[in-house]
Structure formats: C-alpha cells, structure tokens
Amino acid sequence: MRPQTHSSSSSTDRRLNSLLRHLQNNSNSIIMDSQTTIISSSPTSAFNTNHSVFANIPQGPEDPILGVTVAYNKDPSPIKLNLGVGAYRTEEGKPLVLDVVRRAEQIILNDRSRVKEYLPITGLPDFNKFSAKLIFGNDSPAIQENRIVTVQCLSGTGSLRVGAEFLARHYHERTIYIPQPTWGNHPKVFTIAGLSVKYYRYYDPTTRGLDFQGLLEDLRSAPSGAIVLLHACAHNPTGVDPTLEQWEQIRQLMRSRGLLPFFDSAYQGFASGNLDADAQSVRIFVADGGECFAAQSYAKNMGLYGERVGALSIVCKSTDVASRVESQLKLVIRPMYSNPPIHGASIVATILKDRNMFSEWTVELKAMADRIISMRQQLFDALRARGTPGDWSHIIKQIGMFTFTGLNTEQVKFMTKEYHIYMTSDGRISMAGLSSRTVPHLADAIHAAVTRVA
C-alpha cells in the first residue's frame, strides 16, 4: 500500500493514515507479515477495524422533562420563560443556594481534618440518622426501637431505584401501583429494576382534584401484597394531595389488604412550608406499627439539586430484620456505584445536627414555599382579571412546586411557539419558575391558548 499524503484532513483519511503508519512502523516482522497477509487476502476475516459493534444504535428520545430545558436554552427570545424542571428560582429568576447551605459548605471547606475518603456503602452515618428523624419525626417509636434502616442514595431517583431493586430481589410481589399521572421517571425506574408497573386512579381532570373513589377502588382491587407508590406531599405533577382524613382511609385500606407503601418524599417542607406537616402522611403509616419504604430527596428543600443527596429508609418490624435488610441493600448498591457521593450529604448532616442551622433552614425553606404560594395567588388573580374562561381555582388549591394547569398538548405547543413558554406537554408548570414580573406574560399566554386553541 502506498502512503497517502496528508493533503486532506477528513476524519476518514486520518483514520486510514494512522492505520497505515502503524503497519509501516511495526518493527516486529513476523507480526507485520501476517498482518499484511490478513488484511489483503481475507475478505471474510472477522477483522474490520472500522465497524462498530454499536453501529445500529438508534438515537434515544429526549427526556420529556429535562428536554424542556434543552429546548428552552436553544430559544433566543428575550421573553422566554422556563416552567419545565422543578428547580426553584428567586423573584429575579435566579437559582438559589440557601445561606445556610453556603455556611455549611464553608465549615466543611475550612475543616482541614476532613478527608474525601470513601463513605461506607450505606453512606454517611450522621446523614442517615438525621434524615430518618426528619421524615419520621424526632420521637418516632420506630427510630427508638431501632427498626429503620436508612441508606444514603443519589437523591430521590437513586433512593427509588435502590428500593425497587431490593423489592425485585426479595419481595414476593412484583407489581407496583403508581398514581395516574406521576413523575415521568417513576415508571422507568421501577421497570428497569424488574418490577411491573400498574396505575391507580389519582387525578380527576373534571375537578382538577383527587379522584378519591377511583383511588380507593383501584387499591381495593390490587392483589394482596402489591407495592403502592405514594407521593408523601405535593404530588408531582398535579399538586393534588389527599387530606389527612383521606390519608387515614388510604392507610386503613392498604393495611387491610396487606399492600406495601413506598413513599416518595421529594418536597418535605416545600408543600406547606412546615416540615412536620408535610411528613404526616408517612408518619401515620409508621405509627400503626407496620412496614413501609420512604425515599427522601434534598434536591428541592435544601436546594442541593446537583449534589444528588437523598436517602432510602425501610421501616421494618424488628431490629433483626432491619439489619438483614441493610446487608442486602449493600449488595444492590455496591455493583451500582460502590458508595454514595460525600459532599452533599456532609452539607445536609452539618445543617440537620446543628440547632441554629436547622432553624435557619426552616426559615429559608418557608420563604421559598411562601413565594410559591404567592405566585399561585398572583397567577390566579391575573387569570381572573383577564376573564380567562374556566375555573382556575385549582391553581390555588394545588400544593407544592407544580400546577397541573389542565392545558392540553396542543395548547402547550401553542404557548411555546407563540409565547416562548416552556413546560412539559402534560400541562404541568413549575410555579418556582414564575416571578411577579413574569406572571402577566404567563397569564396572557394561558388566556390566548384557552381562547384560541381547542
């Protein structure tokens, strides 16, 4: 083969040149001879440097939620509004790092004795201890009786995945019932772990509230022992939560059917502004002495999004069971990522175990929750002022970061195209992305969508 000159710099040429250089430079004559022989004379040889074993891989679909931000970022319009991902924004539309978090970070940074060694597989012990207290209550008998196993995981997603993998291996029932609708990533997490996903009725589009009867009927007809995913508070995407009385009925039904509760608590403190109130649903289940799972996330309530901090707790009947369960959880975690990331958990532990910092946190958390509640009120008032057709009271009845507007996909597309408003196609808007300044623009867009698009 004659050497090519380097006149062209296309990638194919570069590859060929590199291959040629190798063949010519190879000083081991025996190998070079057989190489040359094989390359030139064997059309059926398995050798084909250029063919990838992954050649036929299709492009994966854009994630429907994270894809919204991708699209938003591409839009050059100065009036664009990102109401997609549930990440908190200030009145100025900026991401927020809590003051108490910055302080915790400084403490960690200045502590030269801190190292960055591996955490245990189950994570930072203090973090686990205080996370359990946060969700189950400082005086929880289950904690005092030492029958809760808590493992640090990668935020809510990681906690759900580890819990799901554990269930797929050790639980006799492989079906999990999840609310219709739910966070888009839920079915993916459970399915990939090996569980089969079924839905229970949850949202009533006619009332834009809870389809309580439908929920009870569907849970009643679930096979005994089935797993049931429950949003502890601030249901995502609808913002519709059961009342305490309804939670009590759900609890009784589930216990009588032997259904296993799996709580997803991603918004504790964010819903009502009160950490204990937002954990009541979980606590009434634990108070009856039964078992349950709880996935916690600090992404929103501590603003630690990208640090991936969360915890999975499994409330067991006894300490002995809890200890065996913990040992099996380690077997799930080790081949996934070995041990969890240290930084975010250190921040959380620093805050939770210091009374002053904890108290500061509750104040900052309430401020975020209050701002969102105020946005709800402002949006509701703005739509009323425009005389937008329809009942928009669900905006102030729903709770937490999201409002399920009730807008359909066509209307959503219209709002994106004409008003540069980015939201998920199910009509979910993140209230955290709104400000007093941008509420009018959103109200205009909704008004236009409702009056001009079917």
Next chain:
Amino acid sequence: MASRLATNNQRIIIDQTSKLGTRLMSSWWQGIQPAAKDPILGVSEAFLADPSPDKVNVGVGAYRDDNGKPVVLECVREAERRIAGNQNMEYLPMGGSVKMVEETLKLAYGENSDFIKDKRIAAVQALSGTGACRLFADFQKRFRPESQIYIPVPTWSNHHNIWRDANVPQRVFHYYHPETKGLDFAALMDDVKNSPNGSFFLLHACAHNPTGVDPTEEQWREISYQFKVKGHFPFFDMAYQGFASGDPERDAKSIRIFLEDGHLIGCAQSYAKNMGLYGQRVGCLSVLCEDEKQAVAVKSQLQQLARPMYSNPPVHGALIVSAILSSPDLKSLWLKEVKVMADRIIGMRTSLKENLEKLGSPLSWEHVTNQIGMFCYSGMTPEQVDRLTSEYHIYMTRNGRISMAGVTTGNVGYLANAINEVTKSA
C-alpha cells in the same frame, strides 16, 4: 394549630387501629438472609473495630502518606477554594459536566486526539469507576444482549458483581500466573484466540487490580493485534492512570496502542485514586464510535440508562476535576502530586522486598518490585492472611492482595516480619 388538631384526631384513630395492625402484620422481610460482607470494604470495617495499637490496614486501595494518613491533594484543596461560593448547585445534564468530560477524554485518548476533534467519542460523567463500568454493562446488555464479558482471573471482585447485576453472562480468561507471580501471557493469548469472534473483553489499562501485573508494551501490541483478528471488543477499566508509573501518558499506553490499531474501544476512568477524590464519585464512561452521528446516538442511550439510576451525576467532584485540569497551574501541581504518590509506593515496594530478603525469607519476593500500581499480589494463601490478621492485626483481603499505599516506613518492618513469619514454613 390546625396541624396539632389534626394530629390529635389522628392519634385517636390510630390508637384504635394500630393494635389491629401490629397484631396481624408480620414482617415482609422475615425470610431475608444476612448478606455476606463485601470482601474488600469489609476489611476496613474489621480494621476500624480492632483496638490493637499495632494494627495495619493494607486492605482497601486508598492512598496513605508515609504517616499512614489519608491525603487530600493540594491541587484539590486549591480547586475547592476557587470554586467555593461561586457555583450554584443546579442539576448537571444527564451526561454530566461537559467540561469535565472533555478534559477527562484528553487524559485517556491524548491531548490532541483526532477522535476528540472529530467528536467520535460518546462520553458521559459517571459515578467513579464502578458507575462507569455499570453503565457500560447495562448498555452492553441492552444493545448487545447476546454478548458476554470476558473477565481476567483474578480481577477486582466488584467487576463480577457489576456484570452479574447487569445480567451479562461472564466468562473468564487467564491472566495471572501463580508460579511466576507474573502474567500468564501464553494462556491469555490462547483464551483470546479461542473465544468466539466479537467477544467483549474487560482489560485493566494499567496497574492491574489485584495483582499489579501488567502486560509489557510488546505484549499489549500482540494482544491488540489478536483482538483485531478476532474482532473482539476491548473495554478498558482505567482506575489508576498516573498511579502506576507516575506519568499519566505512560500509563495510558495500552489504550493508545489499541487506538492506533483502530479498535473502537470502551473506557471507564476514575479520579478516585489519582486525584484522591474517592468519596466524590467522579469518573467517566466513553465509547469510541465510527463517527459523530453514532457518538451522539450512543451518548443519548447512555443517558437513558443513567436517568432511571440517578437522573444526573453529582456536581461537586466534577467541578474540582474541571478546575484542576483546565487551569495550567493546578494541572501541573496535580501531575507533580501524582508522581509523589506513585514514587512513594514504588519506594515502599523496594523497601518491603529488601526487608523480607534481610529477614532471610526462603521465598522469592521479586514480584513485589516487578508488580506495579497500588497493589501487590503477595502469593499468600487465605489461611496465611487470616494468621496475619489474628496474630499481627494486619488487615488485607484474603486473596493476599496488599495495598502498598498502606505501607509506610513506620510499618514496613513490622509487615515484613509478619509476612515472613507466616510464610517461612510454607
């Protein structure tokens, strides 16, 4: 007030039903067996629990300085100071920090790699080496479901767990030669030749864990050639770049040989050891593709696997890595510090061997200095290791793997003596 009233009402309701609840329900988890402790991480747990003042931990592969203390590199401390307070903590994209990934690819593929220029590498930030291997294993299962993975004997024990949990069937290939305590090259090549065409192989790029036995450059070239003949897929796990010889470029030689030969490799990289970022869980998974279009498709599929596992990777460690690798002063400091770590380990190898020879050990300890990287495969049996632990409070994994990073001028004499005692009548 309202929530207090609600709580009181709850209490009444719950009192009535809770007795019923607790009486009827037994645990769903009654039948669960206690799982075996992880063979590596369990060692550290046992070490921590030992009250003896003489105890020595040569178990887990985490670097220690000559005082036996964990080390946070100066370049890392400085990077943390520079990033503190400046960044928000927003979600990274599913594929992680683009900047960190770009810098990381340069380390593996070369600073001026054409593959990077041509955007042919599908790469995502991963949860250190474990996470990178697991993502690849899941990816392999999803898109090449008929494939298996050939794993060297021995290997890091968690490799088996990873591919097992990904449901990829495993085969083994010869690697370590117990008689020579070196590479069983002939048997390795036989296994490569006799495996079905297009098999997937796990290769340790440098500083093989647990043996410390690496192929020579010439051997790597032969392996690469045979891989081409067979159309095998090479997956490199590179957890010790910089740590083996002290020079990251040199430690990437195996990968560069395969790249020159035109292989479309997969590669897991970790910053746990070479940047001392252990607990931050920072790493990278890359797959070299035929062209940019394919790389985009593969990357999107890797992201699809990350989303239901953890959604997006942790930001803090990635910021540290980016800060270091993209600032010339920090990068040059890092290179110096990596060399110091590697040199200390090489020094301890020499010292351990000399101590054993001075004690008059009847065995050959050449392998201690022939092997490379953090680990020494001592050749001791599990029973001998157990004696080291019970009689001398020396902790290591039962396969006889010594983490040289745990050896210091302070304990090398004690360690040599203990090893000699348990092996001299072998």
